Amino acid sequence: MSEALDRFGVRLEAPYFSMPVVALARDLIGRVLVTASPEGVTAGRIVETEAYRGPADLAAHSANGRRTPRTEVMFGEPGQVYMYLLYGMHWAFNIVAGPVGAPHAVLVRSLEPLLGLELMMQRRARSANSLRPGELCGGPGRLTQAMGLSRAQYGAFLARDACVSLRSGAPNCARVKRSPRINIDYAGAWIAREWRFYEQNNPHVSVRPR
DNA sequence: GAGTTGATCACT
């Protein structure tokens, strides 16, 4: 299985995840997220991310140092998965950044599907009647559904977990743009920070206002 | 514009 994934580059090791969170969000564009389950293997290239940098960042769940069972993983080692449920319906996939004690994380907003498209469509078809290409993994809730990610992955270590991992991807030739983050109207002055990163002209980037 | 439910918070 590992050999079959070599075309997506090498697996990213633990030290990779300790870079500062905004740099990590930028660097993750073009990397490849892989999940494995009894249903099969799926993979997608990251094309849209957002950095959240608590406790100062009012957009972050860890704003003002809020430390609860939900946010706990963000205070731990970088390279772990932070999953949370949105609007009672959709799971969102985040990567914890370092250092330990600093509750930083990167939200992965969109993927370009690479592997296991049939399985992705099967999983997605349960909630969407029609699926144009960008609708398979374009958006935080869509990509978790397509990749089979949910509560079970909370706290998984990307550098060593059997079910979820990151690959280095091709050398980064992508044109990366930045913008303010999406739907954080409650975050005051932090709304303006350009901590969203995306690949220019990629049809899988979730296109939304702002 | 509606849907959906766990987490969080302000109260006892």
Next chain:
DNA sequence: GTGATCAACTCT
């Protein structure tokens, strides 16, 4: 412990 409020969204 209890109840109210709301959310880093998706689909029609």
